[in-house]
Amino acid sequence: xxxNYIPKYPSVDxxxxxxxxxxxxxxxxxxxxxxxxxxNIKKNTDDIRKVxxxxxxxxxxxxxxxxxELFGHVYDAPFGISPVGLQGLMWPGAPEILAKxxxxxxxxxVLSTVTTASIETTMEITEGKAWFQLYHPAKEPVRDSxxxxxxxxxxxxxVLLCDVPVFGWRPRDIRFGLAMPPRMTLNNIIQxxxxxxxxxxTLFHGQPAFETMKQxxxxxxxxxxxxxxxNDTFNGVLNEEKIKPIRxxxxxxxxxxxxxxKADMDMSVKLGLDGVILSNHGGRQLDAAQSSIATLKExxxxxxxxxxxxMDSGLRGxxxxxxxxxxxxxxxxMGRAFMYGAAALGKKGGDHTxxxxxxxxxxxxxxxxxxxxxxxxQYLKK
Numbered sequence: 001x002x003x004n005y006i007p008k009y010p011s012v013d014x015x016x017x018x019x020x021x022x023x024x025x026x027x028x029x030x031x032x033x034x035x036x037x038x039x040n041i042k043k044n045t046d047d048i049r050k051v052x053x054x055x056x057x058x059x060x061x062x063x064x065x066x067x068x069e070l071f072g073h074v075y076d077a078p079f080g081i082s083p084v085g086l087q088g089l090m091w092p093g094a095p096e097i098l099a100k101x102x103x104x105x106x107x108x109x110v111l112s113t114v115t116t117a118s119i120e121t122t123m124e125i126t127e128g129k130a131w132f133q134l135y136h137p138a139k140e141p142v143r144d145s146x147x148x149x150x151x152x153x154x155x156x157x158x159v160l161l162c163d164v165p166v167f168g169w170r171p172r173d174i175r176f177g178l179a180m181p182p183r184m185t186l187n188n189i190i191q192x193x194x195x196x197x198x199x200x201x202t203l204f205h206g207q208p209a210f211e212t213m214k215q216x217x218x219x220x221x222x223x224x225x226x227x228x229x230x231n232d233t234f235n236g237v238l239n240e241e242k243i244k245p246i247r248x249x250x251x252x253x254x255x256x257x258x259x260x261x262k263a264d265m266d267m268s269v270k271l272g273l274d275g276v277i278l279s280n281h282g283g284r285q286l287d288a289a290q291s292s293i294a295t296l297k298e299x300x301x302x303x304x305x306x307x308x309x310x311m312d313s314g315l316r317g318x319x320x321x322x323x324x325x326x327x328x329x330x331x332x333x334m335g336r337a338f339m340y341g342a343a344a345l346g347k348k349g350g351d352h353t354x355x356x357x358x359x360x361x362x363x364x365x366x367x368x369x370x371x372x373x374x375x376x377x378q379y380l381k382k
Contacts, residue, residue, distance in 0.1 A: 001064070001362050003355035009344065010356060012316045012337045019343035023198045024191035027090045029175075031339050034283035035168035040291065041283030044314025047291035051323035052381040055368040062371040064362055070108075070308065070331050071157060071253045071274060073129075077358050078373045079321050080108035081350075082282075082312045082335035083133035083159065083257075087342070088116030088208035091349070092201040094342040099125045101350025105358075110159055110333070111212075114230075118211035119150050128154025133257065135161055136242060138235040142216055147249050149212075156252040159277070160243065163258025164236040168285040201346070243271055255310070260295050265303055275308030275330075282313050282335060293327060300328025318360020325373060326380040 009015050020028050034041030068078040081102055087094035095117035102109035103126040111122045113135040122130050132150045137143040150158065192199050202208070210217070217229055247254060256268050257277040268276050278296050280289045292313040300309055311324050312333035324332050334357075341353030365371070368379045 001359065003359055005352050005355040005359065006345065006348070009352065012340060012353070012356075015337070015340040015344040015349070015353065018345070019340045022195065023090060023343050024195050026191060027198070027343075029172035030086065031090050031336060031343070033170055033172035034287065035170050035285060036287040038283065039287040040280055040289055041314075044280065044283050044291045044293070045316055045320070048293045048314050048320050048323050051293065051327060053322065053326055053364070053368050053376075053379045054381050056379070057369060059369045061366075061369065064365045064370070065372055066358065066361060066365070068331060068373050075108065075331075076106040077354075077361065078325055078330075079315075079332045079334060079357060079361075080131075081110060081338045082333040083110040083112035083115070083161075084335045084339055085112050085114040086116065086208070087112075087339065088205065090339055091198070091343040091346065092205035092208070093347075094339065095122065096125060097342050097347055098338050098350045099130055101354055102126065103129060104351065105354045107354065108157070108333075113146070113212055114210055116208040116211055118214075119146070119155070120153050121211070123150075123153035123155055128156065130155060131157040131159055131255075133159035133161055134246075135164070135234050136236060136238055137233055139233070140245075142233065143246075144249060145216075146212065147246065151251060157255060158246070158250050158252060159255045159257050160238060160246065161236070161257050162238040162264065163260070163279065163281050163285055165238075166236065168281070170284065240267060240271065243273075247271065247273075255308075257312075260289060260292075262299070262302075265299055265307075269303065269306050273307065275310060277333060278309065278311045278329075279313045293324065296324065296327050296329055304328060318357050318362075319364050321357065321361050322364040322368075322376060326376040328377060 009018060066077045068075050081098050095115050099109045099122050108131050109126060110131040110133050112133050119132060132155045137146065253274040255275040255277060256273055258279050258281060259265055259276040260280060278292050280286060280292055292311050296311050303309060308330050310331040310333060311329045315321060315324060315332055315334045316337055321332050338350065338353050341349035345352055370376055370379055
């Protein structure tokens with residue numbers, strides 16, 4: 001397998017370093033940071049990398065096939081792009097860049113309600129192949145309108161977010177006064193001036209905005225009014241009674257993202273949901289939570305035949321994808337990895353990140369003698 005990528009940046013960590021140099025600190029810290037003391041953001045990756053695979057060098061070899069069927073669609077690789085808020089703040093046009101790359105590579109792109117591209121634009125770019133992640137609106141008319149817009153645009157997979165009943169305590173964002181747009185402190189102004197590529201690209205694209213929610217927002221809100229609008233508009237507390245009417249409205253597949261407990265797994269099965277994404281929001285909500293891979297190890301044996309089990313939080317490369325699939329995940333997602341790529345390389349960032357992840361995963365599967373993604377659990381060191 002030969003894919004085009006930029007040799008100067010052969011890993012996600014290389015992209016992260018480049019992104020840190022290329023974008024203002026307030027944007028990088030929002031992307032890179034977790035909550036409280038960043039304990040869980042580190043633990044997520046560390047725990048994934050404790051998983052070991054056992055190679056079988058003498059077995060007969062076949063061509064490695066990374067294709068993975070999920071919800072009736074065969075994807076070219078077992079990973080997708082997680083929903084990320086405020087993407088255009090970190091790099092102008094980032095959601096459009098990543099959606100286009102995902103479509104070209106035949107992997108799923110998940111659009112966040114609070115990112116900077118609209119449902120309609122994203123579905124047009126992906127020809128209806130993108131998934132849509134819903135932050136639950138507090139008002140039913142807004143909820144129904146957003147869901148109907150997503151369905152009318154051709155979206156077939158809805159992702160319900162359950163792990164933001166309140167926003168995480170994020171010291172990095174607080175220090176930089178992060179808002180939309182960012183608060184123009186002297187430090188932030190200096191940061192913008194010293195990152196001319198980001199500044200000029202932002203000037204060209206225009207000030208980032210919550211494009212999906214724009215039609216529900218009063219015009220010309222200042223930052224304080226915008227914060228109040230967002231607090232009044234979204235109710236992050238999700239429960240059975242809120243999911244049931246969504247199940248009635250939505251004609252396609254429904255996935256619950258942010259699952260970390262057996263009670264939420266049982267409820268997902270009871271409600272007839274199609275899948276779950278085991279996640280702790282990339283370590284951005286609860287520092288005291290266990291890592292997502294620890295949750296996967298516990299739940300995969302119990303629920304494997306009852307519901308599709310996916311995972312995000314902490315994956316940073318092809319070996320991490322292989323480890324997670326070996327532990328029983330049906331599919332994986334990454335957010336930061338792709339945003340590092342977009343921030344580091346602009347329009348080339350999505351394609352490059354996908355290609356290095358595919359190449360890394362292909363190498364691991366060849367190394368251990370695994371021909372198919374579904375067989376990776378056979379290579380897990382017990």
